[in-house]
Amino acid sequence: METNRHNFSSGPSILPDEVLQKAAQAVLNFNDSGLSLIEISHRDPAFVDIINSARSQALELLNLQDKGYSALFLQGGASLEFVRVAYNLLSKNGTAGYINTGSWSNNALNEASYFGKIVEVASSKDKKYNYIPKNIEIPSNLDYLHITSNNTIYGTQFKEFPQTDIPLVCDMSSDIFSRVLDFTKFDLIYACAQKNAGTSGVNLVVVKNELLERIKKPIPNIMNYRKHIERESMYNTPSVFSVYVSYLTLNWLKDSGGVEAMERKNRAKAHLMYSEIDRNNLFFGNASVEDRSVMNATFFLKDEKLATQFNTLCLKEGIYGINGHRTAGGYRASIYNAMPITSVQLLVQVMQYFEAHFG
Ligand SMILES: Cc1ncc(COP(=O)(O)O)c(C=O)c1O
Structure with missing residues (x-):
């Protein structure tokens, strides 16, 4: 599809x-x-x-x-x-x-x-x-x-x-x-x-x-x-x-190469995602660095007042499903096996654009 x-x-x-x-x-x-x-x-x-x-x-x-x-x-x-x-x-x-x-x-x-x-x-x-x-x-x-x-x-x-x-x-x-x-x-x-x-x-x-x-x-x-x-x-x-x-x-x-190939791809996606969370001045991650999940990257806005602007930007780019769990708040990018790295690259670009225009 x-x-x-x-x-x-x-x-x-x-x-x-x-x-x-x-x-x-x-x-x-x-x-x-x-x-x-x-x-x-x-x-x-x-x-x-x-x-x-x-x-x-x-x-x-x-x-x-x-x-x-x-x-x-x-x-x-x-x-x-x-x-x-x-x-x-x-x-x-x-x-x-x-x-x-x-x-x-x-x-x-x-x-x-x-x-x-x-x-x-x-x-x-x-x-x-x-x-x-x-x-x-x-x-x-x-x-x-x-x-x-x-x-x-x-x-x-x-x-x-x-x-x-x-x-x-x-x-x-x-x-x-x-x-x-x-x-x-x-x-x-x-x-x-x-x-x-x-x-x-x-x-x-x-x-x-x-x-x-x-x-x-x-x-x-x-x-x-x-x-x-x-x-x-x-x-x-x-x-x-x-x-x-x-x-x-x-x-x-x-x-697609079995679990070994999945692991390699998943690590690359998680690395991309967490590097941006750590680099971007508008976001932070609160999961302990050594325990970070390779499947679900959670992150938060430093200023919650910017949520509408970020959500609108994500919507415009076709980014679906990154809201955090209703009990945890913030954002969560789930980057399971079937998620292509290109989608993660897009999310990272959106976060960068957001920082450049709203930071
Ligand atoms: C780690 C974990 N355990 C259990 C569940 C519950 O699964 P189910 O809704 O299929 O009962 C979930 C659902 O997201 C989960 O992430």
């Missing part, structure tokens, strides 16, 4: 053109079948191939194929995984540890507290979540430790992960597939799709099978990771359109 819009939305967010084209085509006429993708059975062999291929592609991109992990496309957003994680992994008399680095971590922690004892192992709430806590002491008696790798709202990101033998659960909603990591360090990864892995309507869960073997308590099927694995992510009707968009997005990702 060729447009003159530059989409910095935090999610649902920019998708590659070819993904949009193919998804649109499949809605009209799926694989030349004369039927729409969204009117055929999810048990149709063509769709079964798609979901299975997307599941194995996800493992391959994370370099987790043949390493005892399963990938699932489930529903309910990352918010449902907040609940499902605790339902499955928190034992009757056990305790789960949470590192609280933003509103999403805080939600994850609160939802888990319905299932048992939770400890907040570390928090950056004291400084409005503008940093990532370091040198965290992790109690040895935890059922699991939960972290949020990238804090979409506040623009911070874990660069190093806690070293621990305790099962590590990570909400990677806003930075999955954006950088190369040793993903075997994680026992369970989940991510809503609508940032780097497709569109809303599905959440990707990647889980080490061994982690689930120790679960003894009864869990309703729809909440039970083991049941979803056993049924190959088809326990109930999957969100076929969203799974298809994830399938196309993951194929695009692979054809």
Whole structure:
């Protein structure tokens, strides 16, 4: 879809053109079948191939194929995984540890507290979540430790992960597939799709099978990771359109050089963005420099009274979606995998023009 819009939305967010084209085509006429993708059975062999291929592609991109992990496309957003994680992994008399680095971590922690004892192992709430806590002491008696790798709202990101033998659960909603990591360090990864892995309507869960073997308590099927694995992510009707968009997005990702290539491009975009935030006299960034997110660059006007002028300028240039989260204010440029560097260059030029004319 060729447009003159530059989409910095935090999610649902920019998708590659070819993904949009193919998804649109499949809605009209799926694989030349004369039927729409969204009117055929999810048990149709063509769709079964798609979901299975997307599941194995996800493992391959994370370099987790043949390493005892399963990938699932489930529903309910990352918010449902907040609940499902605790339902499955928190034992009757056990305790789960949470590192609280933003509103999403805080939600994850609160939802888990319905299932048992939770400890907040570390928090950056004291400084409005503008940093990532370091040198965290992790109690040895935890059922699991939960972290949020990238804090979409506040623009911070874990660069190093806690070293621990305790099962590590990570909400990677806003930075999955954006950088190369040793993903075997994680026992369970989940991510809503609508940032780097497709569109809303599905959440990707990647889980080490061994982690689930120790679960003894009864869990309703729809909440039970083991049941979803056993049924190959088809326990109930999957969100076929969203799974298809994830399938196309993951194929695009692979054809574009995989996670390594994404990381290189993402670093270049983030460098451009943060250099301008630091250089420009009218703006400032408040996320701690060493913890800055490569996916969501947050920044603020030094003089709020200039907001209308800056917003008008952005609108005129087709810059969409840079307002900060309603709870955080300011601006946030979300520069996910599909965002071309040319859009970041344009935003930087607009910031420079703004400084020259309003500074
Ligand atoms: C890090 C993180 N976790 C969880 C969520 C919640 O995802 P959902 O709205 O799919 O439940 C978001 C949404 O933006 C997010 O950024």
